[in-house]
Amino acid sequence: MDHTVVHAHDRRLSAEFLAAVLGLRVGAPFGPFLPIGLGNGVTLDCYEKRDEPIQPQHYAFLVPEERFDAMIARLEAVGVTYYADPGHTGPGRVNDLFGGRGAYFDDPDGHTMEIMTRPRVRP
Structure with a gap:
């Protein structure tokens, strides 16, 4: 994968929120997109849809075990509730x-975000 688009009512708010939780940086705007580099050549491109409804999506991030606790601490520091399951x-x-x-936790636009330290076992 090269990139995927994350629809947001406020692209700056969404990009900064997710980058802060994951310990990443928001890149320079690229046209209508505000990218977050994931470190593996893939970007999340926050795209603003200010006056349109946003269909919530699910985004799962495979993160290093040694960074997981810091991500949980950042969620707690900003008062975002996280859950053990997608049903919250x-x-x-x-x-x-x-x-x-x-x-699992929600971003400012209601997308369900997931951080996980091991890949999902596939049949």
Whole structure:
């Protein structure tokens, strides 16, 4: 994958929120997009749809185990509730799926974000 678009009512707010949680930087605007480089050549391109409804999406990030606790701490510092499951039960808890740790949280536009330290086991 090269990039994917994240629709937002305020592209700056969304990009800065996600970059802060993941410990990344927001790049320079590229046309209507505000990119967040994920460090593997892939960008999330925040695209502003100020006056249109946004269909919530799910974005899952495979993160290093040694950075997971810092991400949880950043969520707690800004008062964002995280959950052990995508149904948003078990607030303030992480899961142990696939032999790692994971958590779900919402971004400012209601997209469900997931951080996980081990890839999903596929059949």
